[in-house]
Amino acid sequence: MFWLAIKTGFWTILTLGFYRFWMKTRLRRWYWSAIRPGGHAMEYTGDPWEKLLGFFIAVVILTFYIGLVNLVLMFVSFSVFQSASLGYMASFLGVIPLWFFAQYRARRYVLARTRWRGVRFGLEPGAWGYAWRAMIHWLVTICSLGILWPRMTFWLEKYKTDRTVFGSARLVQEGRWWMLYRAARPFIAGVGLLVLWAAWVLWFRPVIPLAGDGLSDLFTNIGAVVDFRFIPGDWDRPARLFLVLPIAVLLIYGAVHYRFVSKRILANHKVADGVRLSSELNGLRVSVIYAVGTTIAYTILFFGVVALVLLALGLLGPDAFLEAQIGTADPLGALPRWLSVGLLGFAYLSVFLLWSVLHQVFVTFPLMRHMAITLALVNVAGLAQVSQRARDEFAEAEGFAEALDLGAAI
Template sequence: MAMQHGPGRPVPVVFTGTRRELGGLLLRGYGLLVPSIGLYRFWLLTWRRRFYWGNTEIDGDSLEYTGNAMQLLVGFVMALAVFLPLYGLLFYLSTQSSEAAIIGYSGIGAALWFMMGYAIYRARDFRLSRTLWRGIRFDQTGNGWAYAARRFGWSLLMIATAGLIYPFMAANLWRYRHVHSWFGDLRFSFTGSWKQLAGPFYLTYAAALIIGGIGLVTGVEMGALPEGGNANPLGYIPLAIAALLIALLALRYQARELSAMYSSVRLGNAHVTVKVSARALIWQYVLCGLALIGAFLLLAIGGLVVLGIVASEAFAGGGFDLDIFFHQMQGSVIVLAAIILGYLLILAAFTLMRELFVSLGYWRLIATGAIVTGAESLSGVAARPEDRALAGEGLADALNVEAY
C-alpha cells in the first residue's frame, strides 16, 4: 500500500475499539468457560488479542494477530509437564519438617521467579511472531533463559538496595527486549538510558518514604497499632490516605517511564514518540474502582434476594424462628448454588472490570498517545516467515504472566 505522507511526516496511531464491543466479547467468553471447564479461555484470549490488534491502526492500516487458540492450548499442555513434578515436590515438602519445608519452599519460590522471567520473554516472542503490519511479520530473537538470568540478577540487586537500583534495571531490561525485536528483516534499536528514569524515580521514592512515614507515625499516635487492647479504627485513616497517595505517585511515575522508554524505540529511520498522561492513567483505575463497587452492589442485592427466599419459612409463624433459619441455610440447595454462583460472579466481575477499564485503558493510552515519524522508510522492509517452532506461550500461561 502506498504511503500517504511525505518524508518524516508524523503518522498518528488510532485505536477504534470500544468498551461495549470488548465487554460483549468477554461476556460471551465467560459464559462458555464453565461448560468447557475453563478450556475456552484459550479461545477467549485469542479473540481478545484480535480485538486489540485489529482496532489498532498505524497510518490507516491495522495490526493483525495470526495466533490461534490451539497453539496456546498445546503450549499450556507442554508447560504442565514442568509443573506436575513441581506440584508433587510441594506435596512432599508439606510432609517434612518445618525447617526442610521452609528451605524447600524458598528454593521453589526462587525457581518460579526465575522461570517467570523466561515466561515473560517467551510469551513476548510468541506474540510478536504472530503480529503483522502491512503483511510484514514482527519477531523476537535473543535468549529467554539469558533474559531470565538478567532479570533474576537485577531482582537480587533490587532487594539488596531496597529498590534504589530500579532505574538501571528498568532501562537494561527495556533495552534487551527491544534490541532483539524485529520488523521483517529490520532490527529495532533502543536509545533509552537510566538517566531518563533516575530523576522521576528518586523523587517518587523520596516522596513515598516521607508520606509513608507521616502516615505511619500519625496512625500509631491515633491508636492504629496499640501494644495491648483494641486498636482505634480511626487510626487506620492516615495509613489508608498514605497508601492511596503512594499509589498515585507510583502511577504518575509509571506514566513517565512508559513515555520515556517507548519514545526511545527506533526502527531504522522510523521512531515513535509516546506521551502517556498520568491523570488519564489514574482515571482508568478510578473508573475500574467505581465499576467494581457498582457490580458488587448488584451482586449483594442478588444475595439478599436469595437470603430472603431461604428465610421466608422462618417467618411462617408470624415471628422469626432462628433455628428454622439456620436449618434452612445448612440444608438448602439454593444456598449452596448461590454460594458457588456468587463466587464465580465475583471473580468474573473483578476480571471483567479490570479488563474493561485498566487493560483496555492502558492499551488505548499507549496507542492514542503514540506518533510515528519516518514510517515511509519502512516500505522496503522484507518479510520473514512465521516462527512455527514456538508452540504457544507455555510457562507464561501456567504462571499467569499478564499479557495481551
C-alpha cells in the same frame, strides 16, 4: 467490546475454562484490528488450538519439574535441617526463574503472531538469559531498598527491546537508566511524606506517648501499636493518623505514574533503522482511567458478592449453616440439592464474569486506546526498506504463562 467480552466469558464458564484460549484470541484480534498506524490495521494471527496444546505441554513439564524439585528439596530439608520451612522457602525461590522465563516466552509468542502491513514482528530466543538477569536485578533492587528500581526497569526493557524485530528491522533501546527517575518523582515524594509522617507520630510527638525520646523508644512505640498495649484516652491528637490516607493515595498514584510514564520515556528512546517512536502518554490521564475503571469494577463486584450472600441466605434460610452442621438443613426447600448448589455456583461465576467484563471495558480498553493514540512513528521513510521475516514457530505458545497464571498482554 462489552458484548464480546460477555459472550466469550459466558462460553468460558460453560466450558469450565477451556474456552478462555478462544476468548483471549478473539479479544486480541479485536484490539489489534482497532489499532491502525498510518491507516493500516494491526493483525493478530494467533491460534487458540496452539494455545491449548501449549498449556497442556507446559502443565506436564511444570508438574514434573516442580514435583521433582520439591521432592529433592523437602528430602534435603528434613535430612539436614530437620525442618520443612527451609524446603518450602527453597521451593518458592525455585519457581521464581520460571516466572521470568514464562513472561519472556509469552511476549515472544504475542510478537510472533502480530503483523502490520503484512510484516511480522518477532522476539529472538533468550528466555533463560532474561530470567537470570531479572533475578540479579531484583536482588540488587531489594538490597538497595528500591532506590535502583529504575535501573532494573531500564535494563530489563533494553534486553527485550534489543531483541525485538519488525521484519528485517531491529529495535534498539537508547538512553540511560537514570532518566527514569523523572517518572518516579510522585512515588518518591509519597515515600518521603510517609517517612516524615511516621517519624512525627511515632518519634518526635508520638500518638501513643509510652516513652521518652530515643531510637529505642521508637521501637517501643511501634511494638505497643502492634500488641495493642495502649489506652485510647491517652492518645495525643490521634487525628494525625488519618493523614496516612492521602499519603497512601499519593503512593498508589506514584506507582501507576511510574509504570506508564517510564514506558513513555523508554518509547521516546526506541529506534529501528532510522524510524523513531514518539509517545505523549499522559500519566495523570492513565491514573484517572485506573481510578475510575477499578472503582466501577470493584463496586459492582462488592454489591454482587453482597447480593450473592443475601441470595444464599434467602434461599437457604438464616439458620442453614447451623443446620448443615447437625444434618437437618433442607436447601432450597423442595429443589434437589444438585440444582440448588448449581444455581448458587452459576450466580457466583456470573458475578465474577461481570467484574471481569467491566474491568476489560473500563480499564483495559481505555488504557490501550490512550496508549495507541499518544504513540506515533517519526521519520517513517525507513519503513520502505523493511522486508518480511520467517514465521517463528512455537511448541508451547503461551503455555507457561497460562500455567503459572501470569497472562500476557490481554
